[in-house]
Amino acid sequence: MNTQPIKRLVESSLFQNTIIFLIVLNSLLIGLETSDYWMDRYGYIIDQVDLVILGVFIVEIVLKLVVYHYRFFKNAWNVFDLMIILISVVPAASSFTVFRAFRILRTLRLVKNVPKLRFIIESLLKAIPSIGWIVALLLMIFYVFAVLGTNLYGSQFPEWFGTLGKSMFTLFQIMTLESWSSGIARPVMTEVPLAAIYFIVFILVATYTTLNVFIAIVVNTMNEMHHQEIMEEDSRIKLFVHEEHEQLKHKIDDLSAEIKELKSLLGEPQLPLHSDR
Numbered sequence: 086m087n088t089q090p091i092k093r094l095v096e097s098s099l100f101q102n103t104i105i106f107l108i109v110l111n112s113l114l115i116g117l118e119t120s121d122y123w124m125d126r127y128g129y130i131i132d133q134v135d136l137v138i139l140g141v142f143i144v145e146i147v148l149k150l151v152v153y154h155y156r157f158f159k160n161a162w163n164v165f166d167l168m169i170i171l172i173s174v175v176p177a178a179s180s181f182t183v184f185r186a187f188r189i190l191r192t193l194r195l196v197k198n199v200p201k202l203r204f205i206i207e208s209l210l211k212a213i214p215s216i217g218w219i220v221a222l223l224l225m226i227f228y229v230f231a232v233l234g235t236n237l238y239g240s241q242f243p244e245w246f247g248t249l250g251k252s253m254f255t256l257f258q259i260m261t262l263e264s265w266s267s268g269i270a271r272p273v274m275t276e277v278p279l280a281a282i283y284f285i286v287f288i289l290v291a292t293y294t295t296l297n298v299f300i301a302i303v304v305n306t307m308n309e310m311h312h313q314e315i316m317e318e319d320s321r322i323k324l325f326v327h328e329e330h331e332q333l334k335h336k337i338d339d340l341s342a343e344i345k346e347l348k349s350l351l352g353e354p355q356l357p358l359h360s361d362r
Contacts, residue, residue: 092152095145104145105198111138112192135188142170142191162197169194204310212306219299226295227253230287237283241276245269259284260291 094100114131117123124131146167150157157163169190196202231252238246245255259265270284 088152208307215302
């Protein structure tokens with residue numbers, strides 16, 4: 086079976102843009118399903134359009150399986166698409182009703198179909214090993230300051246620092262800078278003025294330093310991947326130019342041989358021909 090026409094269709098810009106449009110439309114329709122107003126008036130239409138879009142997604146997956154065969158499963162993004170579609174076709178009845186809510190996961194297919202979004206996700210995944218060490222460092226900082234906070238302020242402020250777990254949650258709130266000053270720091274400082282040093286040092290270390298290092302790692306990984314893509318593109322261009330050059334040399338050699346043969350048949354004197362290589 087010749088699958089080249091199907092492959093050209095699946096990989097065409099028109100097909101990909103159509104899928105992107107349907108993903109966005111489907112996401113909007115799923116959002117409208119949460120509204121009683123829209124469902125009471127247009128619920129039937131929304132459900133039918135949703136079924137049509139799901140049918141298109143299923144056809145897309147089938148076409149890719151026909152074109153790529155087992156290679157389809159070697160691409161993690163293809164497997165991701167397949168899992169989302171399988172969740173979508175689960176019957177929305179009885180104990181499976183909860184799966185209907187997971188249809189919104191189709192929106193995540195935009196990550197795969199939009200190159201820029203896919204690049205960001207791939208950069209995050211590649212940065213996971215380095216991010217893991219940042220998380221370990223952050224947990225260490227949390228643990229140290231939680232022990233200090235529990236010992237220093239646990240008896241006076243048991244709601245925030247009564248146990249190690251409460252202290253760590255309080256520190257997490259402080260790290261997010263959510264009501265940390267008026268809600269936690271200032272009430273503690275009214276009883277223990279030197280507590281300002283504790284809170285300031287923690288914020289400087291946990292929020293402004295560690296999290297900025299986290300962002301720097303992600304940005305650096307994105308730059309490395311972008312540079313790698315440029316290098317790979319340069320390599321492809323150089324390979325293409327080399328192959329074209331070699332083909333041109335062969336054509337010139339063949340043409341020179343034909344000219345020699347013609348001159349020999351016409352009885353003209355043989356003159357050396359030089360090809361520009």
